[in-house]
Amino acid sequence: MYSPKIALLISGTGSNAKRLIHFKPLQLCCEFIVISSKNNDSMRLFCEENKVDYFEIEGNTEELNLLANKICREKFVTHIVLAGFLKKISFDIIKNYRGRILNIHPSLLPKFGGKGMYGRHVHRAVFNAGETKTGITIHEVTEIYDQGKIIAQYEVSISKLDDVEQIEQKVRELEEKYFPEVVKNFVTG
Ligand code: GRF
Numbered sequence: 299m300y301s302p303k304i305a306l307l308i309s310g311t312g313s314n315a316k317r318l319i320h321f322k323p324l325q326l327c328c329e330f331i332v333i334s335s336k337n338n339d340s341m342r343l344f345c346e347e348n349k350v351d352y353f354e355i356e357g358n359t360e361e362l363n364l365l366a367n368k369i370c371r372e373k374f375v376t377h378i379v380l381a382g383f384l385k386k387i388s389f390d391i392i393k394n395y396r397g398r399i400l401n402i403h404p405s406l407l408p409k410f411g412g413k414g415m416y417g418r419h420v421h422r423a424v425f426n427a428g429e430t431k432t433g434i435t436i437h438e439v440t441e442i443y444d445q446g447k448i449i450a451q452y453e454v455s456i457s458k459l460d461d462v463e464q465i466e467q468k469v470r471e472l473e474e475k476y477f478p479e480v481v482k483n484f485v486t487g
Pocket residue numbers: 308309310311312313314315380381382383402403404417473
C-alpha cells in the first residue's frame with residue numbers, strides 16, 4: 299500500500315514541522331523525516347522522541363540541495379514540505395518532486411513575497427505598508443520563488459493597534475490552525 303513519506307525542510311525553530319509530526323491524521327497515513335539547514339538541538343531531541351529520522355545539513359545552497367536530494371532519494375521520500383526553509387530549492391529537486399513540494403509563506407501572496415521576504419521581515423513590511431489584513435499562503439514550489447500554484451490561503455484582520463509582534467502572532471495562529479490539514483489533503487490527494 300502506497301504510504302506518503304514527507305520530508306520536512308526547516309531552517310528556523312521548526313514549530314510548524316513539530317505540529318505536522320504530531321497531527322494525528324498525518325501520523326495515521328504518513329511517515330516523516332526532518333532536514334534542517336541549521337543546528338537545532340530541540341528538533342533533534344523531538345525527532346528522537348518521535349522516532350523520526352533527523353538530518354542537519356551544512357554548506358552552501360548547492361551542497362545543501364545535493365545532500366537533501368540524496369537523503370530524499372535514499373529515504374524514499376514522496377513529498378517535500380518547506381516549513382520555514384530559507385534556502386532556494388534546486389531545479390533537480392523540483393524536477394524529481396514536481397507537483398509534490400509545498401511551501402508555507404506568512405503573507406497573502408503575491409503581496410510581500412519574493413527574495414528576502416521571510417520571517418519577521420514579512421510582518422514588518424506588512425506593518426509598514428499599513429495593511430488591514432494579512433495571512434498565510436500555502437503553495438506548490440516551482441523554479442520561481444513564491445510563485446507556484448496556490449493551494450490555500452487564510453487571512454486575518456490587522457487593527458491599527460497591532461505591532462509587528464502581534465501581526466506575527468496572528469499569522470502563527472493561522473499556521474497552527476490550518477497548515478496540518480492542508481498538508482494532509484495535499485499528500486493524500
Ligand atoms: C513560519 O512563519 C512560516 O510561515 C515561514 O517560516 C516560519 C517558520 O517558522 N515559512 P517555524 O520554524 O516553523 O517556527
